[in-house]
Amino acid sequence: MSLILTYIATSDGKIKRSSLEVLSHCREEAKKNGHTLAAVVLDTDPDSFTGTLEKYGASAIYTVKNPIFKNHLNTPVIEALAAVIDKVKPAVVAFASTEAVKDVMGALATRFDAPAVPDVASFKVTGDGLDALRPVMASKILAKTSGKGDMVFVSVRSGSYDATESPVSAELTSVPFDFDEGGLKNILKEVIKASGDKVDLNEARxxxxxxxxxxxxxxxxxxxxxxxxxxxxxxxxxxxxxxxxxxxxxxxxxxxxxxxxxxxxxxxxxxxxxxxxxxxxxxxxxxxxxxxxxxxxxxxxxxxxxxxxxxxxxxxxxxxxxxxxx
Ligand SMILES: Cc1cc2nc3c(=O)[nH]c(=O)nc-3n(C[C@H](O)[C@H](O)[C@H](O)COP(=O)(O)OP(=O)(O)OC[C@H]3O[C@@H](n4cnc5c(N)ncnc54)[C@H](O)[C@@H]3O)c2cc1C
Structure with missing residues (x-):
């Protein structure tokens, strides 16, 4: 049995709705294909999210706890995800398509020599990877695209699927992760919120x-x-x-x-x-x-x-x- 691993993005103590949408779809694909649905969450307090992830059907949850995850920085996210992927060897790694994961997914796909299918409107897991529909030409056309291999990376546009619950009891695994901030080439000085405390466009219903x-x-x-x-x-x-x-x-x-x-x-x-x-x-x-x-x-x-x-x-x-x- 293989794994479908979903990356769960968090922000300000909350799971992003788009991640729950992808998790819900991956759950259905896992059921259809006899795979296990796993979720990975990187955060300063990842354990606070496991209850929600169980509610949405993740039967294996990998948590990576580190203060570096207070803000999104590509390098530690890539390193932590690489450690989890290396450990669990998933057939599919799925992300919600956001600015934050654009580079991350590409870097991981390169590292694992695996295909990456970005920004799709829908996807189906197949015996040898996945088939997807991707909006192109300013969303006028949906192009059929696929990724074939033992491991495939995919990112899904927000709103493509509904976030639906299907509670399970999950097996929890804490993955140790040390990160030396001194090795970072980019230093985050400040996060400037574009719209103050207003509602995030990408997450809004x-x-x-x-x-x-x-x-x-x-x-x-x-x-x-x-x-x-x-x-x-x-x-x-x-x-x-x-x-x-x-x-x-x-x-x-x-x-x-x-x-x-x-x-x-x-x-x-x-x-x-x-x-x-x-x-x-x-x-x-x-x-x-x-x-x-x-x-x-x-x-x-x-x-x-x-x-x-x-x-x-x-x-x-x-x-x-x-x-x-x-
Ligand atoms: C390469 C490129 C990239 C672009 N990227 C984007 C993009 O990302 N996003 C984007 O939005 N545009 C983009 N544009 C611009 C795009 O082509 C349009 O010019 C723009 O979307 C028009 O904006 P609008 O509908 O607000 O204005 P208009 O086209 O001027 O339309 C205004 C509308 O308001 C209606 N209206 C006027 N007064 C009233 C009233 N009192 N009550 C009710 N209705 C009223 C009018 O009937 C009209 O339909 C891009 C253009 C190019 C060339």
Missing amino acids: VVVAAGRGVKDDEGKKLVEELAALFNGAIGASRSVVETGMFDPSTQIGQTGKVVSPELYFAIGISGAIQHVAGMVNSKVIVAINKDEDAPIFQYSTYGLVGDLYKILPPLIEKLREARANA
Whole structure:
């Protein structure tokens, strides 16, 4: 029996939702293929996450405890993961596709002379590796791709799968790991959070995104109010990032972030393909645009044709009432 090993990313004492999504999918693939589902978590306090990982079906959990994992640094993460991979020899190593693991996965694949299949929308484990679908050409097309070998690395776009529970009792293994910080070539001086204490775009279940139709502070405030009602994150098209109205870290699209929340509001966004590339995989898309022919309506689940300055205030009011009466 082989292992499917899922890397569990943590931040501020929480497991990233995208990691639980990948873990849930790997659990189903492990079941289908007669593999064991394992999870590896690197943290200053990895034991605090094992209960959650058991809930999501990890029957083997490898914990690596070290103060160096307070912040994500590629070198120690690569070294610790290499130690675990060397020990357990998994058939598949799966990651949630984030900026943080881009280099890590490539470096590990090189080290283990294994194929890496990055940023896929779905994958299936096969007898000799895995088959996957990968969004290409600004997400217009899904390309069939595969990785063949005794060990294959794969990273999965956030929102591609649901995080679902299936509790088990896990075998826990603590993997010893010493790391000499003196050997680090890069020194982390400070972590600057782009959006203060605001909700992380990559992890948010609801994203409210503004485009050029949001013309002023009044419009921006409406977008912020709507986002706050859902505890959602604020996104933006490139147009309003370029004008300086929204922070560059909020840009969604081909040259921004790729998000796939449960609910995406496109407010005053035309739906240019470069923007759509970053949000088309959202589960439910609500578009508000005064132009009934705006391309965004081709992608939306619900479309509201009209002036956002007239539509948003009563919508926010109704949602507030519904929240209060819930
Ligand atoms: C190489 C390259 C990379 C790019 N990368 C990105 C990227 O990553 N992300 C991105 O977003 N763009 C990107 N772009 C830019 C992209 O092509 C579009 O120009 C941009 O997405 C348009 O932004 P927008 O929809 O906000 O503005 P517009 O296209 O100007 O659309 C504004 C919309 O608001 C509507 N509107 C106006 N007023 C109101 C109102 N009062 N109420 C309701 N609706 C209203 C209009 O009908 C219109 O549809 C890229 C372009 C290139 C060439």
